[in-house]
Amino acid sequence: MILKWLIFGAIVYAVYVLFFKSKNISSKSSNKSSKKDDGDSEEMVECCECGTFVATKEAFIKNGKFYCSKECMNK
Numbered sequence: 015m016i017l018k019w020l021i022f023g024a025i026v027y028a029v030y031v032l033f034f035k036s037k038n039i040s041s042k043s044s045n046k047s048s049k050k051d052d053g054d055s056e057e058m059v060e061c062c063e064c065g066t067f068v069a070t071k072e073a074f075i076k077n078g079k080f081y082c083s084k085e086c087m088n089k
């Protein structure tokens with residue numbers, strides 16, 4: 015009887031490890047890709063006028079320089 019429980023436990027453990035590992039790998043890879051995407055989308059640049067860091071998406075670009083706002087850009 016004890017042997018049965020040991021085998022049963024081993025099978026449960028093996029299934030659990032396999033499931034957990036595969037889940038971990040998939041979640042890790044998805045996390046990495048999402049983190050990379052976030053890093054690309056949230057790349058920060060420094061405003062040439064006031065030194066404020068702004069996301070490249072939100073930054074204003076004039077003459078190849080980044081500005082945090084139109085006010086800084088037009089100074």
Ligand SMILES: [Zn+2]
Binds near residue numbers: 061062063081086
């Ligand atoms: Zn600025």
